[in-house]
Amino acid sequence: MRRPAGLSGVYFEDRFNYDSLRDVLRQVMAGAENTTEHGMWSHEMKNQLRVMLYTLTIALILAALWVVKASAQNPTPTDDEVNRIAHQLYCPVCENTPLDFCPTEACRQWRDLIRQQLSQGWTEDQIKQYFAEQYGARVLAEPPRTGLNWLVYILPPVIILAGAFLLFRMLRAWTKPPAASSAAGSAKEAAQDDYVARLEEELKKRK
């Protein structure tokens, strides 16, 4: 958690100290300006309290502005905004049908739900997660990267790389024939082989 600068001290020590916070709040509620059960408020403490209150107020105003701005931008989400998200989701009933063009009544309702969620300021990820939790991972265009599902992503590259490696090895073995093997056959055999090979070639051409 990132700490706002002016708030270190009494109740922000190394971690958030709820007990001190409760104490401070109790003091504020009681309207104790000068006295507490713990004794006098130090000047320093009062300053810190003021800073905290100002910061809180500003944060609240900012948050309110952000919400207002978001809803002003999105009075009712357009079809395109809905479809952009619906396109990444799959109909939970029909197989392999993206939600944005699925013609069923259920999907129409799901699209309306997305519209509602958008107008409430939900983000794309929140909506996707909501659908995944409600209807299972099958509504996502790709399996979530967890557990067994990793196999989907890992196996093809592993097989392809293995294939490429094998092919490379084979090619290298072929293009650099070991010198020993050519010496193995007797000269006569080699000559005969040559002859047979040529005969085969000729026959092939005639076929």
Added chain:
Amino acid sequence: MFAEIGYGILAITFVIALYSVGAAIYGDRKKSSAIVESARRAMLLTWPLISLSAGTLIYLLITNHFEVSFVYEVTSRSMPTYLKVTAWWGGQAGSLVFWSWLMSAFASLVTLRKWDRDREFLPWVIVITSITTAFFLGLVIFYANPFTRFWQSLDGKIVTSMFAPLNAIAFFPQDGRGLNPLLRHPGMIIHPPLLYLGFVSFVIPYAFAMAALITGRTDDRWIRLTRRWTLWAWLFLSLGLVVGGRWAYDVLGWGGYWGWDPVEIAAFMPWLTGTAFLHSVMIQEKRGLLKHWNMILIILTYALVLFGTFLTRSGVLSSVHAFAQSAIGPAFFVFIGATFITSIALVIYRWPELRSETEMKSMLSREALFLLNNLLFMSILVVSFWGVIFPLISELTTGQKITVGPPFYERATGPLFAGLMFLMGIAPLSAWGNSTIFTLGRALWKSAVAALLIAVFLFFTATKNILALVGFFLIAFVLLVTLVEFWRTARARQKTQNENFFAALLNLIGRNRRRHGGYIIHLSMMLMAIGILGIEVFQVQTQGTIAVGQSLSLSGYSIQFKSLASWDDTPKGVNYTRAVVDIYKDGTFLGQLAPRKDYYFDSQQNMTIPGVRSTLKDDVYVLLVDWQPASANGATFKVFVNPLVNWLWIGTIVFLFGILIAAWPEREADYALAHSKNKAYEPSSAD
């Protein structure tokens, strides 16, 4: 009565097909050509018989015999006759009869050829094709019978069975449910036959491969014998895929043609191995290498053909449990497993005899590049296969259903397709046997620089999208390399033969049709790639509800809503809702489009027909999504602008042209040989 006749004929054909398998094996062992001939004649009987049975099925379909459950499911009184005929392959049981019918047709065709020099293959080709026919007939007879009828028992229950149950009377429904409207589109009428043609014709090279393994005649004779079959198979399968895409574009209403749906991938996988096979057999013919690999590729193709049919027919995709409940699924599973294991066992048995005849000399030789091409095709296969299979595994092991959708496939296969394009650019200029980086570089650098300039030009004028720029660079590179190659060789011929340029070009193509047909196919693939890249990277869409007179705008276009009408066509059993919109581009009126929604009463299903304005630059694709019935003044439209997509279909026509050049039967071999003396010009890396 007709139902019994149709079923009876199928049962007899099944027995005959099994007989031809047995007789062929027995005849081969006894070295009796008479028994093999008997097997051949038995196999020749299967096609007329299945035709007869199919004839009775078609008769039942067009005469509204709704007491037959298949007829009830796929037709209705309101359907026109031609649709009732094509409903034959509109349902599971009928489509399996269709499969066996095509299979026996191809098997008959191949056994009608002259076998003089290849006697030893004949019995085994009969065995393999007849086993496949028998398997599909068996599925029809035992599991998916299109001739079963409805029966009503005394307590009013309605059951379906082939023969009358005890105390039951025949039940005649008034009308059928009708074909799914999506399947009434011309694209869907020809898409399954094309795909099935591709599927069954790949069985022929497989049968010859097995015959070669069993007889031990493992030279490249089987490849030469089936070269043309393979090309035709590939043609049908490719066309089937494209027509399926066109159908999706025209009726599915999502503005695209390919969605990486498992059903699509099921047909795509045999295409991948088939394409790899087409390329790698050339290495065996030219250099005597890769014999094992070609065997494995054709076995995989056969297995994937069966697997594709299995995926779409067993219901396994909707749920693994549906698969377990359907009887047809396990039968398929066992058959695929058995044929696959047997085939691989045969390859292992013949392993020593399949050794390469020569050595590979260079990593940049054409054969080495072809191997790389095979690696890429296999990689796309691995991604596709795993993406289809993994959801099933997940459901079986954890019970969790998951979706593996387009983002997965696009990310994984994109670079692989780019690699294939790159190879398409460099491989035609590499030589068989030997190439070095210098010879290749000298041949390629001009085209590469020109393509780079095109990409830079596009960067400043059209797009900053890096994916698109890489794609267009590769497309330009391949197009340039191939066209320059045509130009260069035709010019050379022009000089030596004193022909004019076009005569030289035509003669050049005629002299080596396989090679130049292949180049034309490469060109067509690049045209298709332009379309694919256009729609993948630049597609934009918008949706909105507008009143009459209002417009939606999208990338310079404006779509103005003019009117909407809805009416019933009672004889056809359809309600049409048709909107009329005006299309403007930057204020200029371009024309009207009429997107529609058709509601079919019999099957209670909608069909969305887009209004499309198609140009070489882009398609404006308007869908009627929804409308207000009460006021009729507001309607929801979805509009897509699909840049460049037309090049996909243009590429398909060029593709057809290329493959016809490559696959059209050659003149007699002797004639060609006699004329081969005046070989004034021959490229160094012939074929």
